[in-house]
Amino acid sequence: MRKKINPWLAGNIPLLVAVALPAALFLSVLVYFAGWAITFSFTDLETIGRKSVNWDWVGLKNYIRLFTRQGFLQSLWVTVIFTFFSAVIGQTIIGFLLAVALRGKRGLLKTTVEVSIMLGWLLPDIVAAFLWSASASQTGLINRVIIEPLGFAPINFMNDYALVVVIIANTWKGSAWSYLLFSAALDAVPKEIIEAAKVDGTTPIQRLWKVVIPMIRPHIATNMLFITIWTFTYFPLIYALTGGGPGNDTNVLAIFLYQTSFDVHRLGYGSAISVAMLLIVGALSIFYLRLLKEPK
Amino acid sequence: MKKPTVLALLPSLALAGSLMPSVAMADVSIMYPEFITALVKPGIEAYEANTGIKVNAVKMPTVGYEQRVAVDLAAGTAPDIVVMDSFMVAELASANYLHPLDAQLKGWDQYKYYIKSLLSVASYDDKVYALPTDTDVRMLWYDKSVMKKAGIALPWSPKSWDDVLAASEKIKAQGVPYSFVLPAGTKRAEATTMQGVYMALLGADTPKDDRNRLRNRKEGKWIGDSPALRRTLELYRQVYVEKQLTPASINYETNVDAFVRTAITKHQVGILASGSWEFSCIWDCNGVNLPSVEERNAVLGWAPWPGMGRADTLKTTNISGGWTIGMAQSAKDKKEAFKLLTTIFDHGNFSEWTVAEHRMGVRTDITESPEYTQDAYLAKATKLAENTTSRDTFPGYNVVTQLIQQATGNILDGMSVDDAITEYKESLIDEFGEDQVIVYK
Numbered sequence: 256m257r258k259k260i261n262p263w264l265a266g267n268i269p270l271l272v273a274v275a276l277p278a279a280l281f282l283s284v285l286v287y288f289a290g291w292a293i294t295f296s297f298t299d300l301e302t303i304g305r306k307s308v309n310w311d312w313v314g315l316k317n318y319i320r321l322f323t324r325q326g327f328l329q330s331l332w333v334t335v336i337f338t339f340f341s342a343v344i345g346q347t348i349i350g351f352l353l354a355v356a357l358r359g360k361r362g363l364l365k366t367t368v369e370v371s372i373m374l375g376w377l378l379p380d381i382v383a384a385f386l387w388s389a390s391a392s393q394t395g396l397i398n399r400v401i402i403e404p405l406g407f408a409p410i411n412f413m414n415d416y417a418l419v420v421v422i423i424a425n426t427w428k429g430s431a432w433s434y435l436l437f438s439a440a441l442d443a444v445p446k447e448i449i450e451a452a453k454v455d456g457t458t459p460i461q462r463l464w465k466v467v468i469p470m471i472r473p474h475i476a477t478n479m480l481f482i483t484i485w486t487f488t489y490f491p492l493i494y495a496l497t498g499g500g501p502g503n504d505t506n507v508l509a510i511f512l513y514q515t516s517f518d519v520h521r522l523g524y525g526s527a528i529s530v531a532m533l534l535i536v537g538a539l540s541i542f543y544l545r546l547l548k549e550p551k
Numbered sequence: 552m553k554k555p556t557v558l559a560l561l562p563s564l565a566l567a568g569s570l571m572p573s574v575a576m577a578d579v580s581i582m583y584p585e586f587i588t589a590l591v592k593p594g595i596e597a598y599e600a601n602t603g604i605k606v607n608a609v610k611m612p613t614v615g616y617e618q619r620v621a622v623d624l625a626a627g628t629a630p631d632i633v634v635m636d637s638f639m640v641a642e643l644a645s646a647n648y649l650h651p652l653d654a655q656l657k658g659w660d661q662y663k664y665y666i667k668s669l670l671s672v673a674s675y676d677d678k679v680y681a682l683p684t685d686t687d688v689r690m691l692w693y694d695k696s697v698m699k700k701a702g703i704a705l706p707w708s709p710k711s712w713d714d715v716l717a718a719s720e721k722i723k724a725q726g727v728p729y730s731f732v733l734p735a736g737t738k739r740a741e742a743t744t745m746q747g748v749y750m751a752l753l754g755a756d757t758p759k760d761d762r763n764r765l766r767n768r769k770e771g772k773w774i775g776d777s778p779a780l781r782r783t784l785e786l787y788r789q790v791y792v793e794k795q796l797t798p799a800s801i802n803y804e805t806n807v808d809a810f811v812r813t814a815i816t817k818h819q820v821g822i823l824a825s826g827s828w829e830f831s832c833i834w835d836c837n838g839v840n841l842p843s844v845e846e847r848n849a850v851l852g853w854a855p856w857p858g859m860g861r862a863d864t865l866k867t868t869n870i871s872g873g874w875t876i877g878m879a880q881s882a883k884d885k886k887e888a889f890k891l892l893t894t895i896f897d898h899g900n901f902s903e904w905t906v907a908e909h910r911m912g913v914r915t916d917i918t919e920s921p922e923y924t925q926d927a928y929l930a931k932a933t934k935l936a937e938n939t940t941s942r943d944t945f946p947g948y949n950v951v952t953q954l955i956q957q958a959t960g961n962i963l964d965g966m967s968v969d970d971a972i973t974e975y976k977e978s979l980i981d982e983f984g985e986d987q988v989i990v991y992k
Contacts, residue, residue, distance in 0.1 A: 302621045304642040304946050324981060325957075325974050388805045393728060393798070414800035498738030500803030502964030514737055517618040519953045520642075 289533070296527040302520035310523065317527035327528060329503055330511040331535075334487060337422060337507055342486035345426030347478060350433020355463070358441050369434075376431035384495030387424045388413065413497065417504045421493050428492060429485070433478050440474035441467065476546035483543065487536050508532055579887050580607040580630035582623070584616045586836035587634055587874065590684060590904040594895030606891060614806065617740065624648040624879060631882035632891055636741060637672040637683060637875050638952070641944045644675035650878040651678040655889045661898060664914040672941060673875045681877030682896055685910035688869050688935040689750050690853040691715065692823040692833075694815065698852075701725050701821070706852055711860025712751070712786055715822065719796045722821030729797045729814055730821040733790050736802040736960040743802075743956040745872055745942065746824050751786050753868035753940070754858030755779035762991050763864070765951055766943040773951055773983060775976030777991035782859060784971055787962045799963040808832075815851075824856070827932045830909045838907055844928065855935060869939040873913070911936065947983060954978050 264271050296317055300310040321327040353372070357365045375383070390396040391412035398409040412420050444467055452462045468475070490509040493499070499506035499514070508528065516525030579598075583591045588610060595606045609630060611619055617636060623629035624643055635643070643649050656662045656679060665682070673681040693707055701721040709715045719731035734747040753763050756779035761767040763779045774780065790796045804810035812833050814820045823829070833851065834841050841847075855867035876895065882888040895901070902917045904910070909928050912918035923929060942948065954975055961971040979988045 302625050303639070303646050303648070303949065305645050307625055307646040307648075320981065324978060325961075384805050392800075411798050411800060413803075414798035417800065417803075495805050497800075498736075498803040498807075500736050500738060500960065500963070501799035502736070502960050502962075504964070514953070517622065518737060518740070519950050520621060521950070 292526045292529050292533070294526075295523055296530045298523040298526075299521075300523040300526075302517065302522055304520065307520075313523065317524045318531075320524060321527060321531055326506075326511055326515070327508075327531070330506050330508045333418065333503070333505060334507040334509075336418065337425070337489075337493075337505075338483060338486045341422040341425040342429065342482040343479065345422065346429045346433045346482055346486075347475075349426060349430040350435075350478070351437050351475075353430070353434045354437035354441055358438070372431040372434055375427050376429070378428070380428075380491035381495050383424065383428055384492055387420060387496055391420045414501055417497050417501055421496055421505050424492060424496065425486065425489065429482060433482065436474060436478050437471070440471040444470050473547050476543050479546075480540055480543040483539050484536050487539070488532060578604045578606075578884065579632070579891050580609070581632040581634075581891065582609045582611060582620070582630045583634040583876075584613045585610050586613050586832065587684065589837040589908065590901070591634065591895055593900050593904075594897070595891070597897070597900065598891045598894040601894065602887070602890065604887060613808065624881075627881045629879040629881060631879055631884070631888035632876060633879055634684075634874060634876050635681065637681075637873050638741065638942055638944050638948060640673050640681050640875055640877065641675045642946060642949055643877075644678070644680045645946055648880055649680040650880045650882060650885060651680055652682070652878060652889070652892075653679050655885070659893055661893070661896065661914075661916070664916040666913055666915060666918075669873075669913045672873060672944065673877070681875035682892065683913045684874045684876060685905065686871050686873040686913055686936065687827045687911055688871060688932055688939060689746055689824070689826045689856065690869075690932075690935065691856055692815075692825055692829055692851055692853045694818055694820060695850060695852050697722055697725070697727055697818055697821045701727075706854070708854050709857045710866075711857050712754075713860060714857065716789060716794065716796075719790070719822060720794060723794075723796055727821050728819050729801055729811075731790055731796040732801060732811055732820055732823045733787065733797070734802065734824060735787060735791065735799065735956075735963055737953065737956045738803050739807060740956065741872070741952065742825075743959055744952045745870060746826060747787075748783055748955050748959065749870045749942065750824060750856045750868050751783040751859075752779050753870060754856065754865045755782040755786075756861075756991075757863040758865065760991075764943065765955065766945065767989060768943070770989065771945075772987050772989045773947070773979050775979045775988040775990050776972050779991075780975070781968055781972055784958060784962055784968045786859075787959050788968060791963050792965060802963070827909070827911055827935075830928055830932075836908070865938075867935075867938070869935050871936060871939045871941055873911075950982050951979070954982075 297312055297314060298310045299306055299313045299316075301307050353368065357368060378386075388395075392398075393409050393411040393414075395412075397412065402409055410416075448466060448470075449462060452466045457465070488509050489507070490513065493505055493507055494510055494513070497505040499510040509532075512525055512528045512532070515528060516522050581591065581595065591608070595608055598604070599606055607630065617639065620629070620633055620635050620639065621643070624633065625646070625648065629648075640649070644651075669683055669686055670679055672686075673679060673683050691709070695705060698705055698707055698718075701718070701724070703718050703721060707718065709718065715731065722730035734742040736743060739747075749765070752765070756762045756777065761769065761774070762777055764774065766773050791799050801807070801811065801814075811820065811823065815823065815833050828836065830847060830851075831838060831841060834847070842850075856869065858864035858866055858868060876892060878885065878888050878892065898916055901914070902920060902922070905912050905917050906920075906922045906926060906929075909926065909932075911929065911933060912923055917923055943951070957978075958971045958975045961974060962968070966974075976988065976990070
């Protein structure tokens with residue numbers, strides 16, 4: 256059935272056009288940026304030098320480079336590990352467990368936990384990077400307070416376990432979002448249904464698995480959608496914390512893209528990387544959006 | 552079909568704008584990295600006092616500064632006057648982002664003092680696009696107390712790479728965490744290429760046919776594989792993988808320079824591959840609360856970088872760079888912009904900064920002044936400049952330098968020298984074509 260235009264708006268065509276203009280402008284800006292990246296991914300455009308002025312079309316060369324040259328596939332693998340463990344596993348599980356544990360609670364404990372995880376979320380990425388760098392270095396807090404008092408030799412976590420450190424740092428930083436979303440979702444689960452399940456003799460695990468999780472499934476998918484997109488393209492914390500190193504240990508796609516575009520100044524190749532990232536994140540988004548649909 | 556580049560670069564500008572503070576244009580504007588404040592700021596103040604024109608100055612952190620310069624100039628939004636590393640000048644000038652200064656320089660009475668050979672780093676196609684602030688030399692700095700603790704005789708004067716590695720191992724045995732800091736990886740950017748790779752490379756084979764360089768300058772081709780490149784990467788492998796003289800992570804610290812310099816003041820570094828600026832910069836590049844020369848000499852010493860020790864290699868190596876100040880092509884009032892430039896480089900201000908910061912002078916009215924010639928540190932460091940060379944600032948260098956930085960990063964990752972060289976060579980061929988890359992057996 257065709258949707259009818261609001262009669263008040265239908266009688267004010269100039270107004271209708273006026274209010275539609277900002278939306279059209281906004282959409283065209285979005286399309287322009289994506290279109291720019293796609294177009295120049297087929298060129299050898301550079302930021303500086305002669306190729307910044309006299310660039311050429313190079314066909315699929317940049318896309319072939321993604322698979323034949325060092326960098327993209329390695330960074331993709333690092334990004335997948337980083338996203339899976341820090342977002343899909345870390346942030347989701349910690350956020351969910353905290354939301355379940357604190358559900359219905361009041362008082363100092365809940366306030367303390369909420370303030371603590373919110374602080375991590377609100378702290379600027381650069382400050383967080385300095386804090387984690389100072390804590391995980393060979394002379395950092397973790398060694399001074401935990402490792403050395405236990406009689407072990409200090410460990411340079413930033414050297415030996417850099418990817419683990421950035422995964423933990425991002426889990427710490429991003430769990431607040433999942434917690435807030437799951438808290439709201441759990442609050443929306445009617446208490447009567449939980450009570451009914453109790454009366455039916457279910458265990459807490461059964462209630463969680465068979466009653467609560469199916470009811471908040473759309474929220475889980477929404478959470479996964481957002482944190483996957485954010486984490487897959489995340490840049491500042493990792494760049495400030497490790498710069499992609501040591502070696503290429505933490506060289507996620509966002510850093511590889513930045514290095515290619517602005518260190519090496521190859522904007523054409525950088526555009527191809529960004530288009531590839533767009534496609535990957537788009538595919539993941541479609542997967543999550545399908546999860547959002549109610550089962551038939 | 553070619554489209555206007557400024558239009559093409561708009562998204563880059565938007566990205567840069569979202570990451571960094573924007574430059575609100577005034578009558579005259581300038582952008583500079585924080586380490587050079589002591590030269591630029593008094594120049595700006597003098598210009599404002601002389602002309603009554605407000606200067607919109609943007610001071611930036613050194614990390615990421617090169618990227619900011621490139622993006623702003625490409626987008627046509629750069630300030631009128633831009634401080635930049637000399638290696639960028641040719642690339643920026645070839646894209647017509649910089650304004651040639653020759654015509655204006657002819658009318659400036661102090662231009663005649665610039666040492667002509669040093670202007671080459673700021674020139675392109677026989678035109679001068681910027682004025683150098685200083686030149687530099689590179690050396691191995693060492694902590695005297697750490698050396699004594701390790702039982703190494705002072706003054707330390709290594710004759711080969713083996714001497715350097717042996718000293719570093721002795722230092723490591725004393726529990727010093729960073730016994731030999733050799734810049735590596737992409738985060739160190741030009742520091743990796745200049746303070747690390749090139750200083751080793753120059754001493755890794757005979758200079759004949761440029762076998763000890765990244766480029767054969769006579770043939771105009773990049774060198775994709777050579778014994779010198781392999782020996783240089785092997786040195787990296789020895790330092791970071793085989794002997795583990797320093798954790799690789801030091802090259803990826805949040806603020807690498809600050810971290811390294813703080814570590815030095817805490818006596819956690821044995822040997823540091825760096826340059827002549829460190830005589831100030833280890834404490835403060837802008838000279839604030841700088842210890843006296845005697846106090847600094849008591850803490851630190853330096854030795855020339857030795858060649859690897861073969862009969863046909865250089866005894867010591869050196870390569871010089873330096874920073875420059877130029878004018879953006881987009882500068883609206885080029886007359887006023889040039890006035891700001893020359894006020895910064897006015898003899899009084901420039902001379903005071905050069906001597907106070909122990910920088911290597913680029914003008915004879917400064918280098919021949921009593922204050923300069925009587926500076927013992929500068930006199931000794933200047934001797935290194937007698938046998939120096941400069942980097943291969945030909946179009947394409949920006950890619951080559953990043954690829955060689957990546958090659959050192961690959962070594963840190965545990966990749967073999969063979970594989971790292973193969974990767975480097977194939978990347979060069981991919982970038983420039985097979986006919987532009989040569990191999991030395």
